[in-house]
Amino acid sequence: MLFQVEMTVKLPPAMPVEQAAEIKAREKAYAQELQRAGKWRHLWRVAGSYANVSIFDVEDNAELQELVSNLPLFPYMEIRVKPLCRHPSSIREDDS
Amino acid sequence: MLFQVEMTVKLPPAMPVEQAAEIKAREKAYAQELQRAGKWRHLWRVAGSYANVSIFDVEDNAELQELVSNLPLFPYMEIRVKPLCRHPSSIREDDS
Amino acid sequence: MLFQVEMTVKLPPAMPVEQAAEIKAREKAYAQELQRAGKWRHLWRVAGSYANVSIFDVEDNAELQELVSNLPLFPYMEIRVKPLCRHPSSIREDDS
Amino acid sequence: MLFQVEMTVKLPPAMPVEQAAEIKAREKAYAQELQRAGKWRHLWRVAGSYANVSIFDVEDNAELQELVSNLPLFPYMEIRVKPLCRHPSSIREDDS
Amino acid sequence: MLFQVEMTVKLPPAMPVEQAAEIKAREKAYAQELQRAGKWRHLWRVAGSYANVSIFDVEDNAELQELVSNLPLFPYMEIRVKPLCRHPSSIREDDS
Amino acid sequence: MLFQVEMTVKLPPAMPVEQAAEIKAREKAYAQELQRAGKWRHLWRVAGSYANVSIFDVEDNAELQELVSNLPLFPYMEIRVKPLCRHPSSIREDDS
Amino acid sequence: MLFQVEMTVKLPPAMPVEQAAEIKAREKAYAQELQRAGKWRHLWRVAGSYANVSIFDVEDNAELQELVSNLPLFPYMEIRVKPLCRHPSSIREDDS
Amino acid sequence: MLFQVEMTVKLPPAMPVEQAAEIKAREKAYAQELQRAGKWRHLWRVAGSYANVSIFDVEDNAELQELVSNLPLFPYMEIRVKPLCRHPSSIREDDS
Amino acid sequence: MLFQVEMTVKLPPAMPVEQAAEIKAREKAYAQELQRAGKWRHLWRVAGSYANVSIFDVEDNAELQELVSNLPLFPYMEIRVKPLCRHPSSIREDDS
């Protein structure tokens, strides 16, 4: 089951550089692990921003909450979620 | 080059049913043609709405304008566009 | 799987009274059928408005889309959807 | 008398981890006490967020204010309240 | 129990003058009847607008919904509702 | 001359508890003094919030500014003002 | 007593040209009459729009309501009102 | 003197096709005339929309108002204006 | 050439009182100097707020930027600018 998740990162200006780097490194590792597991199906940068557009593929709402709330950057992001389903005009069987 | 395009359909309540059906049929044919051509890479329905989330793959901004403005439903939609690019944490080569 | 669905009805002022009455009657029958089927778990009026707050219990996003888009008032409503899941502080097993 | 209460938690990034944990523990105990007392009828997590959707069942507006303003997280939340009442299409006697 | 109700009237420009006058006359009679009954405690015009600020005094949310939804101008108004209660700094016993 | 004044308190999380208590005590004394003087005609808590709805009765705009800007919580509040006047459907002579 | 009044004209596209011209002519005559009477102290066009910024000089809120609600374009305008008073840094005695 | 002008066209769905075509033809002729006169310095389509971003070069605010309000599509557009001036980091003498 | 400038002051709560007083004193001196020079034509307090409505009379956009960006409170204000010009219904020659 797919969800569009849009994340905008807002790090506090006062956060020490090393702390930010450490969080981002964990975020990257976690994001790549979820991608390899097939849970984070797409991940794009929005050009000109510190934001991304993502497509998650999860069992249900509870799994979405578990995956998203464990993001290392979760406390520092604005997140918008939209549930997706198959579009009647789509020609791709594996895209819903 | 990828763009996220979000479309919300707002048909005027006074539009005759046949006219709406005819426009929707042309929209569907056009959407499927663009998908087969590889230009409209993803098309999802936003659950609980008359809206979609789409990913377009185009040569440049001009082609995006050409494809979107020719949608039969174009005059009846609110459309939001975001330019996308490869995310540094993405593991998919073919997804940017 | 639960979703909060908030619906605000905006009937066009020019709609004939009989047509509005007919749509509302079908809406009521459909809403009660979905409640009896266990799909529309809660339905409340927002006091002082022509709006409701609802909780849907569906298999997945696709079923949510099917149920909501078939509402007779669907073309005349503003609809906001939020995916829900169990809250870690909830004490009710059957409420998620 | 029912109210929908939507709460979004915004803890200051600079709050020490222990202080946050202590507040959250008190919040959980308080939320469960109100649920057992029948005052906090439903409590759901909004998937992909640090927010909840709740249904309160109170005597009047004054009790709502008393219960909500005593939440340990009250100073750190954005809260939206909507008064609810029985919907004419509802089939549940005990749900208003 | 008190509620602040803010109403902004938006009559369709195409409504015939006589129809508008008839609705407004019924609105005025109804508003004055509710004031005499003690249900509509205050009614002020917002200067420079076709809007009012009102204070309703009702038994519960259900009565608020009944009174407001029966306003002859109800289909033509944007309405915002806020539940009120006694303020700890208020010195008036009869004002909550 | 009446004005509706809506105040939402936003104290900085880092403000020491004693400082906040001292400001609130002065706010309460000042609010009660203005009520006794007939300048602050109504004061209600918005249920479920740290906000109030107030009705001020002043000589002119300048007095409104003087009274509001001297509120001890003034630097920590979002304030919205609406000028009020007699509504043609009001039945109360003393309410405008 | 001064008020800033911002007006944006939104004539319905379907209004016949002659009707629009007649309303605008009455609006102009009325605006000039109020200016000559000293009630409409300033009237500026916002460049690049069908909107104006105005300063009204009235006895009280009630007169503001009377003058503004009698504007021939009143039913077709979005209007925002702000009460003004003397600024402590102003050097003009006659400008408050 | 430069202004950024952003225009979004919103033609009423009920406008006859011939009328729309006639207005658009006049708009195009007028836009090209102003470009040749050096008044409309830049004109870009916003990709994926029926909107443009423009840079006007005018004598003063009054000329901006004159040029913009004479656009044949003026009654059917949402228009946002921003005054521009030389940026201290700009390296182009002729671009302010 | 006239511009409407609306300024809302948002001083950081943590700013020392003396620093705030010093900035405000410089702001006042600067504002009065610009008024005497005829550049800051009107300056009004918005009643019930820490905001003002101003009318600037400048040579061009560049001078507006120079004057406004040199305000001592500039880093602490939200500022909205609208270019103004003569209104066709205005009767004052010297007011545009």
Place this chain on the structure above:
Amino acid sequence: MLFQVEMTVKLPPAMPVEQAAEIKAREKAYAQELQRAGKWRHLWRVAGSYANVSIFDVEDNAELQELVSNLPLFPYMEIRVKPLCRHPSSIREDDS
């Protein structure tokens, strides 16, 4: 390929003056380097603000992201991006 980029600078009030000056100096050098390289085609100050309107000329979305995210002020700016293309009414060949 052109993009309109609007940047609003929001430096934290607590940032030391020297740090701000150093970042701004690097920003200026970088902006002028990109202008000389033909990547940052236009750069205007929005009068009365700490914001700019820019036109970037890049190979694709990825280059836009690279250039914008390397701005020294990037962590302190609100940035809005719009993809541009040739307008059918434009008379300039080199402006798209």
